[in-house]
Amino acid sequence: GIQVEQSPPDLILQEGANSTLRCNFSDSVNNLQWFHQNPWGQLINLFYIPSGTKQNGRLSATTVATERYSLLYISSSQTTDSGVYFCAVSDRGSTLGRLYFGRGTQLTVWP
């Protein structure tokens, strides 16, 4: 299966700071999503971004499929941004529905 690596594993920020989370994947993909897992365990879909750049408020994401990486940018971070951020991909070679997840980045934002 596809290997997904996320960095950094942990990130501690002061409120108002900016951050960049990275996701590397080992093979061609036809789906890439960024999720935020809230304290209650739910995975909240942030971006569906197999390629290109998208922005949603203070968050934006860029995927460079040919170089097999994606970046998630968080600007002016807030305490509510705390939680675990996951990157997940689907294998381009398969039409079957399976996501491969990275181990996540644990973000802690202090007031």
Place this chain on the structure above:
Amino acid sequence: KAGVTQTPRYLIKTRGQQVTLSCSPISGHRSVSWYQQTPGQGLQFLFEYFSETQRNKGNFPGRFSGRQFSNSRSEMNVSTLELGDSALYLCASSLGEYRERYGYTFGSGTRLTVV
């Protein structure tokens, strides 16, 4: 519209028992997949159903099974529970046959504790 609904939210079972978890996808979504999340193994794929057929299965023992009904609702069953089955079980739904084009929406999960 309503999101993905998983029931129950929390469950405590004893070793050796069996458990059934339920997932109702977003209305109109025909694909449902299940994931297990543990601190040690992270998020791992269990299986995926599309139009009542299991399309893909992860590397889990036969104690883990599932099914999908004609209304797209899905259930997963774990028999002969072991302590290591304690985990957060997440269900995801997607639009349809071209699900990879639209991404997946997850439910809030069922937290299973085996004692």
